[in-house]
Amino acid sequence: MAVLTIRNLHVSVEGKEILKGVDLEVKGGEIHAIMGPNGTGKSTLASAIMGHPKYEVTEGEITLDGQNVLEMEVDERARAGLFLAMQYPSEISGVTNADFLRAAINARLGEGNEISLMKFIRKLDEKMAFLEMNPDMAHRYLNEGFSGGEKKRNEILQLMMLEPKIAILDEIDSGLDIDALKIVAKGVNEMRSSEFGCLIITHYQRLLNYITPDYVHVMMQGRIVKSGGPELAQRLEAEGYDWIKKELGIEDETVGQEA
Amino acid sequence: MATETKIPFDETYIRTFSSGHGEPDWLTARRLEALELAERLPLPKPEKTKIDKWNFTEFARHTVDSAPYDGLDDLPEAVKALIEAGEGTKNLYVQRNHTSAYVSLSDELKEKGVIFTDIFTAAREHGDLLKNYFMTAVKPDEHRLAALHAALLNGGVFVYVPKNVEIETPLQAVYIQDEDDIALFNHVIVVAEDNSRVVFVENYISASGEGKAVANVVAEVFAQANARVFFAAVDHLAKGTTTYVNRRGIAGRDGRIEWALGLMNDGNTVSENITRLVGDGSFGDTKTVAVSRGEQVQNFTTSVIHYGKHTEGSILKHGVVRDSATSIFNGIGKIEHGASKSNAEQESRVLMLSEKARGDANPILLIDEDDVMAGHAASVGRVDPIQLYYLMSRGIPRRDAERLIIHGFLAPVVEAIPIEGVKNQLIEVIERKVQS
Numbered sequence: 001m002a003v004l005t006i007r008n009l010h011v012s013v014e015g016k017e018i019l020k021g022v023d024l025e026v027k028g029g030e031i032h033a034i035m036g037p038n039g040t041g042k043s044t045l046a047s048a049i050m051g052h053p054k055y056e057v058t059e060g061e062i063t064l065d066g067q068n069v070l071e072m073e074v075d076e077r078a079r080a081g082l083f084l085a086m087q088y089p090s091e092i093s094g095v096t097n098a099d100f101l102r103a104a105i106n107a108r109l110g111e112g113n114e115i116s117l118m119k120f121i122r123k124l125d126e127k128m129a130f131l132e133m134n135p136d137m138a139h140r141y142l143n144e145g146f147s148g149g150e151k152k153r154n155e156i157l158q159l160m161m162l163e164p165k166i167a168i169l170d171e172i173d174s175g176l177d178i179d180a181l182k183i184v185a186k187g188v189n190e191m192r193s194s195e196f197g198c199l200i201i202t203h204y205q206r207l208l209n210y211i212t213p214d215y216v217h218v219m220m221q222g223r224i225v226k227s228g229g230p231e232l233a234q235r236l237e238a239e240g241y242d243w244i245k246k247e248l249g250i251e252d253e254t255v256g257q258e259a
Numbered sequence: 260m261a262t263e264t265k266i267p268f269d270e271t272y273i274r275t276f277s278s279g280h281g282e283p284d285w286l287t288a289r290r291l292e293a294l295e296l297a298e299r300l301p302l303p304k305p306e307k308t309k310i311d312k313w314n315f316t317e318f319a320r321h322t323v324d325s326a327p328y329d330g331l332d333d334l335p336e337a338v339k340a341l342i343e344a345g346e347g348t349k350n351l352y353v354q355r356n357h358t359s360a361y362v363s364l365s366d367e368l369k370e371k372g373v374i375f376t377d378i379f380t381a382a383r384e385h386g387d388l389l390k391n392y393f394m395t396a397v398k399p400d401e402h403r404l405a406a407l408h409a410a411l412l413n414g415g416v417f418v419y420v421p422k423n424v425e426i427e428t429p430l431q432a433v434y435i436q437d438e439d440d441i442a443l444f445n446h447v448i449v450v451a452e453d454n455s456r457v458v459f460v461e462n463y464i465s466a467s468g469e470g471k472a473v474a475n476v477v478a479e480v481f482a483q484a485n486a487r488v489f490f491a492a493v494d495h496l497a498k499g500t501t502t503y504v505n506r507r508g509i510a511g512r513d514g515r516i517e518w519a520l521g522l523m524n525d526g527n528t529v530s531e532n533i534t535r536l537v538g539d540g541s542f543g544d545t546k547t548v549a550v551s552r553g554e555q556v557q558n559f560t561t562s563v564i565h566y567g568k569h570t571e572g573s574i575l576k577h578g579v580v581r582d583s584a585t586s587i588f589n590g591i592g593k594i595e596h597g598a599s600k601s602n603a604e605q606e607s608r609v610l611m612l613s614e615k616a617r618g619d620a621n622p623i624l625l626i627d628e629d630d631v632m633a634g635h636a637a638s639v640g641r642v643d644p645i646q647l648y649y650l651m652s653r654g655i656p657r658r659d660a661e662r663l664i665i666h667g668f669l670a671p672v673v674e675a676i677p678i679e680g681v682k683n684q685l686i687e688v689i690e691r692k693v694q695s
């Protein structure tokens with residue numbers, strides 16, 4: 001069973017500290033949700049775990065099954081079993097979705113173990129049908145000209161094709177209408193197993209109506225300030241964040257403000 | 260003049276050469292006029308590249324007699340790879356150095372009056388027709404290289420598609436150079452008469468080493484009223500070959516000319532591609548991709564000139580530069596006075612793969628009419644680190660991710676190539692040029 005462990009993580013962007021000591025453990029079979037208002041460091045956590053070039057880890061550690069993730073290149077992290085569904089997926093002109101996915105799968109399988117073309121096509125067709133995607137999208141250039149919803153669905157397609165041990169979904173629900181949201185949730189639920197752990201980053205409780213988390217964490221000022229079960233998300237939906245701020249004596253929840 | 264270059268071949272030589280090919284008098288006369296021009300005209304001046312020290316005139320042999328190929332089986336592997344078996348062999352021209360080495364044209368097209376033959380045969384058998392087009396889009400008095408080309412013409416192909424004839428499958432030409440120290444003055448003419456349609460695909464390949472060679476190539480394309488010409492080319496001449504290549508098109512009323520050019524030479528190259536939209540409602544689309552490596556210096560000028568009303572022109576240029584190579588991309592959209600309701604668009608992008616590489620994208624719009632639309636985008640930069648991050652976050656190693664991005668960047672021409680073998684060859688050439 002996979003375990004992603006984050007200890008005392010401090011992360012800076014362009015010299016400014018955004019994360020100020022995050023502790024979190026995500027195990028295979030668990031779904032965690034990180035909630036919190038804008039500007040509290042949620043997406044920074046996602047990017048730092050994956051190794052975005054702009055984010056600098058200044059302190060703390062991240063391990064996956066005991067291996068030091070921070071020493072790995074971005075591609076090594078992915079091959080070790082991490083996946084990040086990005087908030088703003090890149091558009092890559094001239095590279096078809098299918099060619100890209102096959103390259104990604106083969107990179108995982110390694111030389112000599114490449115997936116056969118037939119098997120690949122079967123799997124791709126099956127997952128695209130499951131996500132109710134137009135088959136044409138396999139042959140379109142990666143994310144180029146995709147609508148916001150198509151891009152998010154395409155991120156979930158990649159998740160299902162690559163079958164990581166631990167996935168981080170960074171605001172996968174933003175900009176989605178309810179139908180698209182249900183499909184994205186369907187994809188994530190399909191992945192649920194003891195072999196798959198997931199960290200969902202979101203502003204809104206809405207997504208959690210369709211994917212029931214095991215743990216809910218609230219992030220403010222670059223730290224996890226409260227953790228609980230699914231009932232915590234429901235209370236946030238009903239009452240907002242003010243009660244937490246009051247409870248913890250926080251005036252401004254965004255990064256850079258101290259209690 | 261900066262350098263006084265003596266043309267290595269004189270009037271007597273040209274007369275003998277011309278009569279040896281049984282050329283009509285008008286062609287001999289044009290050669291001699293051009294020779295005289297070549298001696299006094301200056302070199303062309305491609306924007307931002309100095310070419311006055313380049314070798315355009317030194318070569319040991321002007322022409323060599325090569326053996327034709329006995330049949331399709333006898334073609335070199337490099338040529339076979341470019342051709343699709345079956346349909347693809349029906350309309351094919353293979354030129355070995357200066358010799359027409361394999362030609363086929365289907366009976367169906369012959370019956371429709373299509374001409375597809377080497378330039379010498381065209382001069383002998385269709386002289387009056389050829390005369391109307393030869394060196395009319397590119398004129399010998401433009402500069403020394405154009406004059407030299409007309410004087411020393413020693414290869415090429417003539418494509419003529421009569422009125423209302425639409426050809427579905429591509430006509431394919433392959434020019435293979437398998438000897439060093441020669442010069443190729445190749446001339447290609449594609450004429451599409453009213454309402455006709457043709458797809459022409461050409462390849463320049465070197466099977467020789469890296470000896471000094473010169474290529475001085477002119478292609479003239481004529482799309483007459485409502486005719487459509489799709490012209491695809493992959494140039495891949497060896498490192499020792501200095502190339503001047505000028506591809507020019509003239510579109511008549513509602514005529515369409517589309518270019519897809521993969522400029523992959525390994526030697527110093529000046530490439531000029533001009534489309535003149537003369538007729539009202541004509542259309543020109545030109546896509547160019549290029550890779551420069553080593554110490555190579557290359558200059559690519561693409562221009563679409565609007566004369567007719569309601570004309571549409573678009574230029575796309577994507578270049579990759581690595582090592583210490585230099586690539587200059589000049590894109591010129593020109594709208595003449597009177598060409599109202601016309602639209603000139605262009606996009607030039609250069610991807611630099613090393614510190615020492617030099618690349619330049621110069622978009623130029625020259626507009627002499629008020630009622631028009633025009634736009635341009637240009638960029639010179641490195642592989643986008645965020646794109647790299649995205650691909651790598653799926654497990655793709657950095658090198659492979661870069662490779663994918665570069666192939667994607669050059670895809671606009673690759674995807675437009677209508678013959679699978681030629682497309683694959685272009686992909687392989689790109690792969691080699693980018694990786695090694």
